[in-house]
Amino acid sequence: MNDKSMFSLLAHRNLGVVAPGGGHREADPDARALRLSVARLNEAQRIARIGSWELDLVDGRLTWSDEIFNLFEIDKRQFGATYEAFLNAIHPEDRDAVNAAYTRSLETQTPYEISHRLLMADGRIKHVHEHCESDFDASGKPLRSVGTVQDISDLKRAEFALEQSEAKLLLLNSELEDRVKARTAELQAANAELTDSLERLRQARTQLVQSEKMAALGGLVAGVAHEINTPLGIGVTAASHLELKVRHLGERFRTGALSRADMEGFLGTAAESSEMVLSNLKRAAELIRSFKQVAVDQTGEHRRRFKLKDYLGEVLLSLSPQINRTRHSVSLECPPELELDGYPGSFSQIVTNLLLNSLLHGFDGVDAGHVTIRVGELSQELLLTYADDGRGIAAEHLPHVFEPFYTTKRGQGGSGLGLHIVYNIVTQKLGGSITCESSPGNGVVFEIRVPRPVPMRGAQNAVDGAPTHAF
Numbered sequence: 001m002n003d004k005s006m007f008s009l010l011a012h013r014n015l016g017v018v019a020p021g022g023g024h025r026e027a028d029p030d031a032r033a034l035r036l037s038v039a040r041l042n043e044a045q046r047i048a049r050i051g052s053w054e055l056d057l058v059d060g061r062l063t064w065s066d067e068i069f070n071l072f073e074i075d076k077r078q079f080g081a082t083y084e085a086f087l088n089a090i091h092p093e094d095r096d097a098v099n100a101a102y103t104r105s106l107e108t109q110t111p112y113e114i115s116h117r118l119l120m121a122d123g124r125i126k127h128v129h130e131h132c133e134s135d136f137d138a139s140g141k142p143l144r145s146v147g148t149v150q151d152i153s154d155l156k157r158a159e160f161a162l163e164q165s166e167a168k169l170l171l172l173n174s175e176l177e178d179r180v181k182a183r184t185a186e187l188q189a190a191n192a193e194l195t196d197s198l199e200r201l202r203q204a205r206t207q208l209v210q211s212e213k214m215a216a217l218g219g220l221v222a223g224v225a226h227e228i229n230t231p232l233g234i235g236v237t238a239a240s241h242l243e244l245k246v247r248h249l250g251e252r253f254r255t256g257a258l259s260r261a262d263m264e265g266f267l268g269t270a271a272e273s274s275e276m277v278l279s280n281l282k283r284a285a286e287l288i289r290s291f292k293q294v295a296v297d298q299t300g301e302h303r304r305r306f307k308l309k310d311y312l313g314e315v316l317l318s319l320s321p322q323i324n325r326t327r328h329s330v331s332l333e334c335p336p337e338l339e340l341d342g343y344p345g346s347f348s349q350i351v352t353n354l355l356l357n358s359l360l361h362g363f364d365g366v367d368a369g370h371v372t373i374r375v376g377e378l379s380q381e382l383l384l385t386y387a388d389d390g391r392g393i394a395a396e397h398l399p400h401v402f403e404p405f406y407t408t409k410r411g412q413g414g415s416g417l418g419l420h421i422v423y424n425i426v427t428q429k430l431g432g433s434i435t436c437e438s439s440p441g442n443g444v445v446f447e448i449r450v451p452r453p454v455p456m457r458g459a460q461n462a463v464d465g466a467p468t469h470a471f
Contacts, residue, residue, distance in 0.1 A: 042066045049151040057134075057142045071128060071151050073120055091117035091125065098130070106134060106142050115152065127156040238276035245269050303456075305341045308375060309334035315348045319355055327368040328359065334375035340382070342454030346425050347384075353418040354386045354446060362390025362444060377452075381432075384448040393438040401436055422446075431455040 042065060045051055051068030055061070069076045072089045087095050094116035105112035111133040118126040132147035249266050252258040312332055316323075323330060355371060363369040366389075374385045393401065400406045402423040419436075426434040432450035 046070065051149045053147055053149070055145045057144060068149055071126070071149055072118060089118055091119045093117075102132065102145075105132060106145075109134070109136055109140065126151060127153045238273040242270060242273035242277075245273075302345070303341070303343055305339060306344045307336070308338045308340050308347070309336050311344050312347065312351060312373065312375075315351050316355075319352060322356070322359060326359065326363070328363055328366075328370065329368070330355065330371045330373065332373045334373075335377065338375065338377065340452075340454065343429065346429050349425055350384075350422050350448065351386070353422050357418050358388040358390055358444075362388045362392075364391065366390050378449075380452060382450045382452055384450070386446040386448070387443060389443040392440045392442050393436075393444055394440055398436065398438060402434075426450070 045065055045067035049067065049071070051071050052065045053068055054063045064076070064079075066076075069079070074089065087099075090098055098114060098116050101112045101114045111131065113129070113131045115127065115129045118128055120126065129150045129152045130147055132145055134145040135143045137143055245266055249258065249262060252262055309332065312334060316330055316332065351373065358369070358371055369388055369390050371386070371388045374387075376383045376385075397406075401419050404417060404420040406420075423434055426432045426448055430450045431454070432448060434446060434448045436444065436446055438444040
């Protein structure tokens with residue numbers, strides 16, 4: 001075909017357009033059958049929206065099926081049977097591509113397929129897919145081309161909708177990733193805040209224990225003043241003043257108004273008054289020395305040898321001001337020769353916290369309760385049993401008695417740390433175990449087992465055990 005398009009050659013010819021079955025008289029049954037077949041073919045093409053065409057390249061005769069006229073929306077009675085009329089139905093941007101595809105197929109003697117657009121008279125656009133094959137003679141001259149045209153507008157719309165959906169999906173995925181990143185950042189920030197809150201809680205707990213430790217030490221000093229029967233001169237004045245300060249401190253502590261300045265002022269007063277008491281009450285030196293030993297053991301971690309019964313007696317003596325204000329009583333059963341090499345301050349803290357717990361909780365509503373402290377020796381253990389005949393512990397509270405800050409006296413003097421401190425001292429400092437048995441109306445029994453000899457303290461230490469109002 002050289003460089004000239006076959007469509008260009010056909011454009012200058014008067015192409016005849018023949019509608020199947022049009023203008024021919026049925027001469028016999030075969031013609032009738034042919035007409036019926038053509039009608040069925042046209043119906044099938046209409047349903048499938050596929051039209052067929054045939055171009056005789058020898059005489060230029062062009063034949064379209066009815067469906068092609070429908071697809072191109074051209075009235076076959078007005079179709080000029082010209083190449084220009086055909087090209088005018090194709091979208092201007094696709095005409096060159098269609099012409100080039102057909103020309104190339106004739107030159108290469110190969111079929112071609114192409115999808116392109118049709119521009120309707122009202123501006124609408126249709127998408128069609130064409131397929132064409134051609135016949136050639138022995139010399140390669142093209143004789144006839146036949147082809148199909150299928151309406152693929154619905155397919156293109158589906159593809160476009162799919163592309164839109166994929167684009168939306170990509171956008172949603174991107175937004176989801178951004179949300180996940182934002183949520184992850186929020187969770188990380190919340191986790192950091194939680195970690196910081198836990199650290200602040202731990203520090204607050206430690207500060208509370210230390211505050212109660214100092215308050216207990218002040219109470220111990222006040223107890224010394226109460227137990228001395230022969231105060232002299234300024235010793236009486238110093239002790240009275242100290243007692244007043246302790247009460248004032250206790251009121252501020254109970255009302256939550258206690259400040260660091262109050263505590264520092266109290267410590268200064270306590271130190272000064274204690275010095276005055278010690279310097280003026282020479283005749284009570286031995287008694288004061290025993291109280292001092294208990295105070296040192298409670299606030300320190302010194303290991304030494306001591307006789308347990310004598311030491312526990314000194315601890316109970318230091319607690320006598322609290323006991324003597326009530327009708328409750330305490331009995332101690334311990335072998336007098338029992339000697340330990342360990343940490344006396346731990347035993348002081350254990351007994352003090354348990355006894356204060358009984359006074360505050362166990363004997364609430366009880367007129368005259370009794371506490372029994374019994375110490376016995378096993379083969380490799382020391383068994384300390386603490387029991388009171390108070391009102392006992394309800395079943396729902398019993399599993400929680402050793403938990404920190406768990407108290408039934410919130411706002412009434414209970415911090416919820418006392419039994420937790422006892423538990424830590426027994427299990428961590430002394431390497432032992434503690435159990436609690438109780439029921440409402442039947443008092444409480446704590447059984448403490450400590451290995452002998454008492455193990456040296458390792459790297460893991462319990463929270464320092466200040467006497468507190470525990471459960």
